Amino acid sequence: NAGVMQNPRHLVRRRGQEARLRCSPVKGHSHVYWYRQLPEEGLKFMVYLQKENIIDESGMPKERFSAEFPKEGPSILRIQQVVRGDSAAYFCASSPVQGWAFFGQGTRLTVV
Amino acid sequence: GQQVMQIPQYQHVQEGEDFTTYCNSSTTLSNIQWYKQRPGGHPVFLIQLVKSGEVKKQKRLTFQFGEAKKNSSLHITATQTTDVGTYFCAAPSNTGNQFYFGTGTSLTVIP
Secondary structure, X not given: OOXXXXXXXXXXXXXXXXXXXXXXXXXXXXXXXXXEEOOOOOEEEEEEEEOOEEEXXXXXXXXXXXXXXXXOOOEEEEEOOOOHHHOEEEEEEEEOOOOOOEEOOOEEEEEO | OOOEEEXXXXXXXXXXXXXXXEEEEOXXXXXXXXXXXXXXXXXXXXXXXXXXXXXXXXOOEEEEEOOOOOEEEEEEOOOOHHHOEEEEEEEEOOOXXXXXXXXXXXXXXXX
């Protein structure tokens, strides 16, 4: 849904660099989800946030990955010291209530 | 952990033929959702089913939720080339904090 804005759409990083993925949810939506999709695979849950709070980060690797959803501004998914295995499409989704969600167009991360 | 199995993984049909994808869970679900993702695109929400035995229709698409709320199906009548894409079912975790997506069924429609 065009209402969820993700940028950049494509991101290329060298191994060891940092990747910052941004997501602006639909206006008024306070629930944000991040999912990762490997080529030809389904979507894997990473983290669920509400404004200023991480509700569930059980799907996110313990190291190198972090997420935030500040009071003002977009949600950020941050990957430090990227490795080739981090190459994937990262989708953000938002909803007004816990439940079905609108997805953004994703950020395709390529680690070279 | 909770798993949502989806079959088939791939389906090729001639334009005009029908198509069905099935989603199964080992546990009872509070609801189930269906999404469509076009090649290179993002998942687009289609529908949410909540009630046992529920059947919903959207033009040529028919969605069903099983009586036991453990399985669901999506049926497309008389497929068109615009139906091409991957169809995912998604079920909430016990907490509702996350959704488990099925592996998806990739539909190819041959003109």
